[in-house]
Amino acid sequence: MSKSPAEISRLIKAKAQSFGFAFCGISEAGFLEEEAPRLEAWLNSNQHGEMAYMANHFDKRLDPRKLVDGCQTVVSLVYNYFPAEEIAVNDFKISKYAYGEDYHRVIKDKMQGLWDALQTDLGEFSGRMFVDSAPVLEKAWAKKSGLGWIGKNANLIIPKKGSFYFLAELLIDLPATPDGPIKDFCGTCTRCIDACPTDAITPYVVDGSKCISYFTIELKDQMPASLQGDFQNWIFGCDICQDVCPWNRFSKPHREPRFETNLQDVDWEGLSEEVFQTLFHYSAIKRTKLKGIQRNIDYVKKKRP
Incomplete structure (x- = not known):
C-alpha cells in the first residue's frame, strides 16, 4: 500500500535525523517566482564577479523540474559544521x-545512506541528490520549506540555531506534504553589514565581487590593491558576517568526526607542494591550490599601499 504525502513527509524527516541532519524541510517543486527578478538583477549588476558559472542554467536554477524530470518534491537538509574552537595560526584565518x-564528500556519504534507506522504506523512486554541486538555489528552497529565513548577510539563519550549516537537497518524484516559510527575525540589526570590511553587504544582498571569500577562493587574477589591509588575515574564505550575527550565539559544536582538523599545526608560510597535496587531498582548501594560498598569504601580510 502506497503512503500518503503526509506519511512520506514524516518518514523523510525522521530518516534524515537518523543520518545526522539537524533539520529537514519539504517544499513542492515549482518555479521560484520571487527569486527570478532577484537573481536576474544580481547577475545583471555583475555581482557574481568572475564566477561565470552562476549565470549558467538560469531556468534550471529557478525550477527544479527542469533539472530533474518528474520532480515533485524538494527535500532541504542542513548539517551542522560549527567547530568547538576557532583556529588561527600566525593570525591566518580559515573559514x-x-x-x-571536504563537506561535499561528507554530506554526499550521509545523503547516499539516507537515499538508500528511503528507497527501502518508501519503495523505489527517482530523483537526484545535490550538495552545492548543481544549479539549485539552496537557500531559497530551505527558506521556502521553513528551515529558517535568509538574513541580511544572505545566509540561511535557523531560529535559535544560527547559520553554520551546510545545505543539501533531494529532488524526488514523490509527492510529500510541504512545510511553509517562517518570518524574518533580523529586525533592525545591521551587524553583518557594519562589520564587513570590504562593504560587500547591503540588506539581503551580498556583492560576490567584493566578498573576501570570493577573493580568496574564486578569484584567479591579482588581488585588488584598493582593498589591501582590509582582509583581517583571512586566507581562505571569511566568516565575519556570521561571527557577528547575534543568532550564532546559539551555535553548538558539531559531532562529526570527519570535520575535525589538524589545521592548527599547519606551517602556512612553509608549505611545499608535496605537503600541501598530502594535507589537503580531501580538503576544500585544495580548491585554491598552493599557489592561491601563497598569493593570499602574501596579500594579507602587506599593508595598504
Missing part, C-alpha cells in the same frame, strides 16, 4: 566550513 574533510 570554519573548511576545517575538516
